[in-house]
Amino acid sequence: MDLTTENSKTLLDNMCAGYKYTYRELLTICNFTETQLCFAILCLLKDGRISQYREADVVYELLP
Numbered sequence: 001m002d003l004t005t006e007n008s009k010t011l012l013d014n015m016c017a018g019y020k021y022t023y024r025e026l027l028t029i030c031n032f033t034e035t036q037l038c039f040a041i042l043c044l045l046k047d048g049r050i051s052q053y054r055e056a057d058v059v060y061e062l063l064p
Contacts (some may be wrong), residue, residue: 003036004039007040011026011030014029015050015060015061017029020059020060022059023057023058026060049062
């Protein structure tokens with residue numbers, strides 16, 4: 001498995017603990033570099049596993 005796929009799985013696993021997260025929160029809970037997090041988010045958005053929208057900040061949440 002390549003690193004982006006592994007990071008995406010880790011991100012998805014960490015997101016299951018809560019409801020919605022900001023970018024900074026995801027950086028903290030996953031302990032990724034910004035580049036690693038960006039690629040993991042892009043992969044999950046492309047696969048339709050998470051959504052992205054704006055409240056006060058950009059928010060990411062799991063899709064059912």
